[in-house]
Amino acid sequence: MYGTAAHNTYAQNNVGIESPTRLIEMLYEGVLRFxxxxxxxxxxxxxxxxxxxxxxxxxxxxxxxxxxxxxQGDISLYLEGLYNYEITLLTNASVDGDVAKIDEVSNVFKGLLEAWRESTNVA
Incomplete structure (x- = not known):
């Protein structure tokens, strides 16, 4: 139990010092991990x-x-629709136990992560 509490404290402190650019990258990586x-x-x-x-x-x-x-215009509208669709896919994957839907979401987030890294020179 102590290990989990210590990890959570570390993670919160780590997020607090990361740049907004790195935070988005971490969120995309989190979706892929989960x-x-x-x-x-x-x-x-x-x-x-x-x-x-x-x-x-x-x-x-x-x-x-x-x-x-x-x-930010069209890109934010595009991402809004994309994120909503990905949530729908994951919800359906949860109900159906459909690995293919999870793979579809992961493929989208791999693409988003790659594009994010290229556009922010974080790679």
């Missing part, structure tokens, strides 16, 4: 963990959605 865990849980038949990991991914995407800067 989706991988959700896929493993589906393959293992662990419904509780499947729901847990999918909900974590949805929480990240929701955070990305609510923090979009709507003054």
């Amino acid at each position: 989706n991988a865990q959700a896929k493993k849980s589906i393959k293992d038949g662990d419904i509780e963990k499947k729901v847990y990991w999918i909900n974590r991914s949805i929480a990240i995407i929701t955070e990305l959605l609510i923090t979009l800067d709507k003054t």
